[in-house]
Amino acid sequence: MTTTGSFTDALRAQSQRYHSQHPFHVRMNAGELAPAQIRGWVANRFYYQENIPRKDAAILANCPDREVRRRWIQRILDHDGTEGSEGGIEAWLRLSEAVGLSRAEVLDERHVVPGVRFAVDAYVNFARTRPWVEAVASSLTELFAPDLMAERLAAFERHYPWIDRDGLAYFRSRLTQAPRDAEHALEVVTEHCRTAEQQARAVDALAFKNDVLWSVLDGIDRAYPGSTGPA
Numbered sequence: 490m491t492t493t494g495s496f497t498d499a500l501r502a503q504s505q506r507y508h509s510q511h512p513f514h515v516r517m518n519a520g521e522l523a524p525a526q527i528r529g530w531v532a533n534r535f536y537y538q539e540n541i542p543r544k545d546a547a548i549l550a551n552c553p554d555r556e557v558r559r560r561w562i563q564r565i566l567d568h569d570g571t572e573g574s575e576g577g578i579e580a581w582l583r584l585s586e587a588v589g590l591s592r593a594e595v596l597d598e599r600h601v602v603p604g605v606r607f608a609v610d611a612y613v614n615f616a617r618t619r620p621w622v623e624a625v626a627s628s629l630t631e632l633f634a635p636d637l638m639a640e641r642l643a644a645f646e647r648h649y650p651w652i653d654r655d656g657l658a659y660f661r662s663r664l665t666q667a668p669r670d671a672e673h674a675l676e677v678v679t680e681h682c683r684t685a686e687q688q689a690r691a692v693d694a695l696a697f698k699n700d701v702l703w704s705v706l707d708g709i710d711r712a713y714p715g716s717t718g719p720a
């Protein structure tokens with residue numbers, strides 16, 4: 490596996506294991522979740538959102554390439570925001586309010602279940618401790634995210650009319666941010682992974698990330714099986 494084509498094919502084949510196929514997401518997009526389950530998902534996923542900039546800061550810290558850093562830093566700005574442009578974490582808090590959660594109960598992480606915390610922490614630790622190119626490869630689930638995001642937007646508008654549409658702005662912004670980020674990450678990974686072994690490690694990193702995302706949903710699914718969840 491040393492040609493670029495077969496390498497990118499192997500990376501893209503990881504879409505088979507993406508969390509879009511997790512039963513909880515399947516039920517979400519089919520309109521089968523109760524409000525308490527949506528709230529449980531939003532409150533738990535906040536833990537992922539707030540840790541993404543820390544994960545990206547770890548990649549920056551480990552990356553010796555100035556050109557890569559100049560582009561990668563945009564991800565932190567996208568989530569943390571800047572003066573006058575609030576960013577993804579604020580957008581997620583607005584989503585939280587739109588589904589009926591208070592900002593306080595999301596910010597203090599009271600609803601975050603152990604499995605979600607462990608999975609997200611594993612992702613941040615991976616970026617801190619593994620070679621930076623592997624950490625970049627692990628972000629490549631974003632190759633698969635736009636389809637899921639478009640499906641989710643349509644599903645929320647159709648099946649969950651009780652959620653104010655303004656609360657869905659986060660997903661709309663990811664429709665353009667995710668493809669831009671994935672394209673850059675793919676460029677970096679194909680440039681730096683030339684040997685079969687480096688390429689195999691990149692594919693493994695992406696498989697690891699799929700496991701992180703799957704575990705997050707396992708944790709949520711188990712905590713909110715039906716009519717229970719944050720009131």
Ligand SMILES: O=C(O)c1cc(C(=O)O)c2c(n1)C(=O)C(=O)c1cc(C(=O)O)[nH]c1-2
Nearest residue numbers: 541577627628629630631633634637663702
């Ligand atoms: O809602 C989703 O299904 C989903 C998936 C992913 C992903 O595939 O990792 C990300 C996001 N959302 C997201 O919002 C986000 O900011 C993000 C950053 C990253 C990353 O690994 O750097 N993945 C994702």
